[in-house]
Amino acid sequence: MTDTKNPGEKTMSGGQGAGQGGKTLTLKRPVEQGVVRQSFSHGRSKSVVVEKVKRRVVGPGDKPEAHAAAPSSAPASAPPAAPTARPASSSAPARPTQRTQPSPSANLSAPRPAPQQTPRPGGVVLRSLTEEEARARTAALQDARVREAEERKRAEEEAVRRAEREAREKIEREAAEARKREEDARRAFDEEAKRKSEQEARKRFGDDRSSSASTTSAPAGNAAAPQAAAPSAPTADAPGAPRVARPRGPGGMAAEEEERRPVRRGPGGAPARPVPPPQKPTRPTGGEKNRGRLTLVTAQSGQDERQRSVASFRRRTQRMSGHRQVEAKEKISREVIVPETISIQELANRMAERAVDVIRLLMKQGQMVKITDVIDADTAQLLAEELGHTVRRVAESDVEEGLFDVPDAPENLVPRPPVVTIMGHVDHGKTSLLDALRSANVVSGEAGGITQHIGAYQVTSPLGGKITFIDTPGHAAFTAMRARGAKVTDIVVLVVAADDGVMPQTIEAINHARAAKVPLIVAINKIDKPDAKPERVRSELLQYEVQVESMGGDTLEVEVSAKAHTNLDKLLELITLQSELLDLKADPERDAEGTVIEAKLDRGRGPVATVLVQRGTLRVGDIVVAGAEMGRVRALISDKGTQLASAEPSMPVEVLGFNGTPEAGDRLAVVENEARAREITDYRKNQKREKAAARSATVRGSLEQMMSQAKTAGRKEFPLIIKGDVSGSVEAIMTSLEKLGTDEVQARIIHSGAGGVNESDVTLAETAGAAIIAFNVRANKEARDAADRAGIEIRYYNIIYDLVDDVKAAMGGLLAPINRETMLGNALIKEIFAVSKVGKVAGCLVTDGTVERGQHVRLIRDNVVIHEGKLATLNRFKDAVNVVQAGQECGMSFENYQDMRAGDVIECYRVEVVQRTL
Template sequence: MSSCKLSSYLYKQSIQCRLYRPSSSLSAAKLARKWTQGYLVHSKYTHTHRHMSVLCQNCQKKYAFSDISLNLTRRSCKTLASTTKKKKKKLDPSKFGEGKGKKIVDVEKAMTVSSLADAMGVKRDHVYDAMEVTSNLNRFKPDTILDFDVIRDIIKKSNMVYTFKREETSQVEKKSLDAVRRPPCDPAVLKPRPPVVTIMGHVDHGKTTLLDYLRKTSVAAGEAGGITQHIGAFSVSLKDNQKITFLDTPGHAAFSAMRSRGAHVTDIVILVVAADDGVMEQTRESIKFAEQAGVPLIVAINKCDKPVADPEQAKRELLGHGIQLEDFGGEVQAVEISALKGTNIDILGESIVAQAEVMELKADVTGLVEANVIESKVDRGKGPVATIIVERGTLKKGCILVAGKSMCRVRNLYNEHNQQIGEAPPSTPVEVAGWKEIPAAGELILEVESEKRAREVIDWRMQHEKEERLKQDAVVIEKKAQEQHKAHTEKRKVNSLLTWKEIRMRKAAEQMKLGKENVKSDHPELNIVLKGDVDGSVEAILDAMATYDSDQCTLDVLHCGVGVVSDKDVEIANTFDGIVVAFNVVVSSSAETLANKLGVTIQKHSIIYKLIDDLKEELNERLPPVEEVSVLGEATVLQPFTISVGKRKVHVAGCRVNKGSLKIGQQFKVVRNQETVYEGQVTSLKHHKDDVKSVKKDMECGLSFKENIECVNGDVIICYEVSHIPQKINWELGF
């Protein structure tokens, strides 16, 4: 292409492609020279157009002349840019070069040992080994923060490649997929419902006996130890066919969580106070729970048939705890009853009905079900079951329920008499079978449209819980990283003032210290696998164990759950040299056989305070005995001498006993200038020429020691006895 033709072409292109604004004072030849000046490989315009570049005056970018096609016109600079500048793709390090075929690990600039192991898909021991090889590090904990250099070396040593995690740039919050309560419905569709009444009070004040009379049954006689250890739900019909749902909560100190749960799902609280005992610890606690839940109280003063009963004293004690009874001008009803003989039980029922009428209790019987888990367990014939009270809607067979991270397709509904029922309206206590897993006591139950929706809710809750846990871990990681950086800075500041020899000595001392820490501790410990009949019982036992704070022996719960003791439980206990504690559950025959074979102890209990007592005894057995030294006698060396026994010379200490007596077979020590030079036993003890077993005060004797040491005048010889006293654990629960 000649210079003239090139100039004419470039001039036309400048107008069509808008690469340069045309001017009347600028000729085509000058324009061509301006565009091509400085962009030719060689001088002048004799070379092909493929060696030329042009400059876009709009975007100030250079384009090769070959990119401007002679066959295409009216191209803007944006079109040219799209043809010349292709979008860069992120390269996959596992598909080329040194990283070909290797695993990719998503990393951050600072990670813990545990999080790095999870990202790599390996065990923590692999990370420890890699750190020892690459960084000469001896000991790291799972939550130790690693800097990026160490992370990179570990991944490289593991024959992997790394990429950095992409941070989420979107500020839009993720849409919640959780199931929630329905909004309040129109008051016109509400229908009356029975009141839910919780009976609370101190242990052995007659709560279960009161329910026995109402139900015409004998629950208390069947309770282990005569105390209630479960939360029970019953529906009782009074003489006028008025239905009341009762919750019986344990009064024992260990079941505080059950009482709290009962107070928060109830409409009315019946506070049972014994007329011969007055206000006790769990009575005060029940008052506090009722006040926190904001529910009205009705006081039932029980055991008024006893000769020593003093109802007025009990009322005065209640007044001292803020309970304003009607007898003293307040609003709280008080009924004097005898649950054993049935005295005034009808009056108590009328009081409950009257209080319920004042409260105008109503509920929506239509729509999706809302309920509360009162108790849960594994039944041998039904599988995982949960005792619930319906708050809203009508529960029927086939309903899909979600409680926490558990789901259920209702297979069967059972009433308190273990009879199948077709449906459960609001305020009805019912046992539900069909759970995939046991729901936790106290969980809110919500009905959803389908199993797919139930799985979606559970997945969302699990993911949300994981994200919250990661956020908490991130805060801890950041805090520990700052602490480690501060410690590293201070260490470098100190090292800057030391010589290299002093630094090496310090490192050697630290490694020796780490080596000592790696040795397994001889500190006593008791590991427990706990299995209970219901979730509430396991919860109460764990709460009782949480009060243990002694450092004499470590108490750890390896695993806890509801249901029969299985082989897996025995194997876990055997691995950690622990025991299995079974509360109100049976032990499978195979687990019993395996426990006998492995020597694993299985403790079976039905009463919680006896369980705690046995745990105390087990802890006591794990404690090493304390050595107690008792001084029996003391003597002073007057004259040491040597005798010949065959060809061997034996050193003998001639002594006079100053205190107590010296006895052969006991421990002796020789003290010289207030320092012990020998500790052990004697081989012979003589008085004059006779072998004796003991020498008393003011008597002279001759001693020869097992190690044949030579004594000097003035040495003090002490005879003492070592006794081993068993230790006792310091654990006070308050019951």
């Protein structure tokens, strides 16, 4: 018997090895185990443990070892081989191997002579395999290679058979589904034929009973027909019948149920064709799509068989597609435009992401937000970049990009008329000079004989060209108007009266012209007056670095008389010459740009703006934007009152069609659509609102600002509501009233605007306790009635001098009065007397001046004021007197004070209250 521990191991018995106890020599291949997931055709899977045995490749220089490849499943009747002892240092150690198939070549039981041993230096004798052992090992290795090839071939054949079986099962499933569809169509066809036959029977016999009897017997006969057609056909469940493999898996149960259903068969086993009815129906009618719940009544009354539900079919589809890999959609990176503030919903829409994903990212950062919340641009950029998008930051001010200052096309430039602004001091004859040039009489329409509006006119030069004139007021209050006129002008004509010389507003006009960097032409007016001194004007202009041509300078000059129409043509020639030197050109083909010179609210026409077109052509129907107002041009009216279809560069026109009254000085531009205009106006309104809020808010600033705020904390305010005919006049009034303010009192403009006084203005004045000032406008009837009921005063003015003076006087009434002291005299206390029912009385000597009863007194002791009060009694001897002269003695007593001592000095003085003015 063998000493092997493992069954199947081979023993080798030899002469030397048998004599030493017969040690077992085994050879095992290295085995690697793994788990493989095996999938079947019906969706089932199974885990299989697979062992992989490594092959040892014998090289040409290696000695074959037949014993190592001996199979372990040799027959039990084979004689055991003689065991051979192998040292541990052998180059080919024996490995035990277990096999399941017997191999006759493994029988190596014949005794062999012991190989010759060669002693080693260490005293250990090494043994080598015999030739027979090597042949056995080689044969075993060859048998193993053959078996591996056979197993590989069997695996390939099994894979082919599996593929064929799966294809066959697929065909069977498709056939089963086709049979089911055919059965459904046949059933629907039979039901339609039965229904028509019943209708025909009722028409023919009229017997309801027979109709109902045939109706109830028909299903039973149809159900029994398939059973009688093949009574001897074996079923799958009958003993001895061949079992037919049915497809299992996700749809296997449904297919088995379909096969168990009785099918009507014809001769030869093929499905029987239904007998065609007399009239073929247009389309087969199936059962109701939504049958509701299955109850006993519905099950007994229904004639069609219950079919699979939509949910069952959906579950089957999910089971069949459950093992498929869902293809991941490719992430689309977008360029997201992020403004300064954006809502989460809008950001998600621009990224084409779900809003919940954006909120989830914010919640991870610790922010609890809603879908309607607004976030800043930095947070929006972080969210977009985390979701894999790129960001382009834009500001709200970008809506104005490309609105103004677009360069003109050089090939479209054509000459344009010059824009000339008439400037100078008040009452120097500016408007009269312009009237003489226009042959008009504008002065007669101005209240007080002074110009209080800015006007724009166009005249024809004697040389044939056109010149646009802008008339500005000369009053000190209209500085802003003069500044606007200088900004839009090409040439400034400085009008100086020859009898008055250079005045403050003349100097201001020179400064405006220099700031605008435009050429200056000096017109010395009123030379027809007897006291006119033109040389005085020229010399005074030198003080302000204005050197005329007659005195060696480069500034053009001309002596004119507006009243006598002297040298007017020469003035126009100088203007034309200067414009030719400037080479003024513009592009009339582009969209118009301009500046609002003046704006007003007309009761019949609505908001009206006087616009100077500077570039392009303004046409009726254009969508325009001016400041925070927009509109569509409804009409263009020239300075002479005629309607125009378009306005070319350097032409002043009145524009009708604005939604609201723009402010004087606003730039006007034509935009492509109303959406763009609405974006621009909304942005500008927000800017105005933020600036107003910033002005009203008290912000802690520098130390100087804090000190000024502390000074103005107790300032009294004079609330006013100002309404004027044009926005320029309202601006001038507001500027003048702001200059009247002091540290104690200041005018506060609650509301201002162009147009008449309406009822809302009265309501606002009643709420704020303000007065209403109307300049060149009137209140309507409703506003007057409301003002009478509320007791609100409406003051009407048409001259700005009177308005400013009245407001100044009213603001002066809010100032605290001044107490002015007038010294009367001094007295020295000689003795103190105690009088019953009166108290202490001081016996005094009047040293200088007089002392009057009831006046204010001071008690001075050692040059220190001890008490201030009033003199209660003044007696001389026993008589009460009103006045005591110097050098006389008298008795005095103070109100509510008794601590008087001999040697104290009494000062007597009178206090006068003086009302202050601004």
